[in-house]
Amino acid sequence: MQIERTAIVGSGIIGRSWAIVFARAGVPVRLYDSLDDNRAKALERIAEALEKSAALVGDAAARQAVLERITVADTLAEAVDDADFVHECIDEKLASKQAIFRELETLAKPTAILATTTSSFPVSTFASDLPGRARCIVVHPATPPHLLPVTEICPAPFTNQAITDATFAFMTRCGQVPVLIRFEQSSFVLNRLQAALVVEMLRCLNSGIISPGDIDKIISQGFGLRWAFLGPFEGVDLNAAGGIRDYLDRFGFIFDDMAKQNGHAGPIVTPEAVAMLEAYTRDQLPLDQIGERTEWRDAAITSLRALKQGLV
Incomplete structure (x- = not known):
């Protein structure tokens, strides 16, 4: 599966960071956000992030080239209509994931990969009933992904193996370091490792030992x-x-x-x-x-x- 065009739904910290990752790899990006103010400020904020991460991008001309690969769409349909890879980066609410994936199922072309950047919800919790559920997959980064390359790839039991393989290849092409989560569990692995350390730190703190x-x-x-x-x-x-x-x-x-x-x-x-x-x-x-x-x-x-x- 060849990924030539991408779409990102949600222009918060994660969505803007993914836009940099894709555009930095030479891939055109259409970015959409349901909030007018977020759409209006997205490119300015991306430009600031590019300048701050210049060591990973290059000189001013290289940063401008990255920025020019990113466009802001006025509607969800406009953002995703010709995308090969659609990455959902909206709020971390199960109902929101269910609603946006129902829309993406209708608006995105049938061959498009539908990825979610969720940090807690396996795909099967919100996409099981979709006719095109086989193309849905978790692509969860460390934050922010344009600086921290490790990326969890977690297919659902119903995700097509070709989708998993194509996603792995695309992340590698974009300079990320994908890791395979072999089966679904809440919060996957990255956050569970982090949480285990935080829980023990809080236990030690609450005991008064340190x-x-x-x-x-x-x-x-x-x-x-x-x-x-x-x-x-x-x-x-x-x-x-x-x-x-x-x-x-x-x-x-x-x-x-x-x-x-x-x-x-x-x-x-x-x-x-x-x-x-x-x-x-x-x-x-x-x-x-x-x-x-x-x-x-x-x-x-x-x-x-x-x-x-x-x-x-």
Whole structure:
């Protein structure tokens, strides 16, 4: 499936950011918002965001070229009538999603992909009854997507595999980093990971064991520096000479104990989980290269700290 033209419904922070993502990749965008004031100010706000993210776009001429690929439509029908990819970015209300997808089903051409940027509602909760439900899919970004490329792709059980494949390819083409959510669950994965950390931070805060400022320091001056270059599993893999299996063999009981405290019935560091993690990490990095990768990590963190010092 070839995506040559896009439409975005909703010109809030997310909608404008997606417009930049698509236009930055050379794809024309039609942007629509039901509020007159939002439509009137959309291009001005996009221009401001382009200037602030110039390092990812280029000089003034390059930014102007991106802006010229974005037009604001006066009606929903005008926005979506010839789009190959329609991205809904309206308010996070289930009834609103149901209503707009009923309209998109009628107004968009039958071959158009209908994507939603919802952060909480699986497609099956609002598109199950649509005749064209097979073309509906979740495309949920970190905010804002023109700066943070990771993007969750979550098909419904009824989503056509070709739609999932085309969406994955399009996100990659646009410079995003798509990740596949294999089956539907509320809030998908990105927000659930974030929520798990926030819940534990609030638990610690409410217990009086630590201050809000010190919690922030643990992330910004600790995990955040490492996670800027390595995912958590990659980071764990470098924490033991024998890799992630070695680490979990020695320290996995800590996570099992914490899981039990949080109500999990059984261990979470299972043999199956360890096997999957070992296969993943060894595919990424041979065991005999851990020392070299650790040196790279340390050099990267040193560079990031120096950069942060210059920005403060």
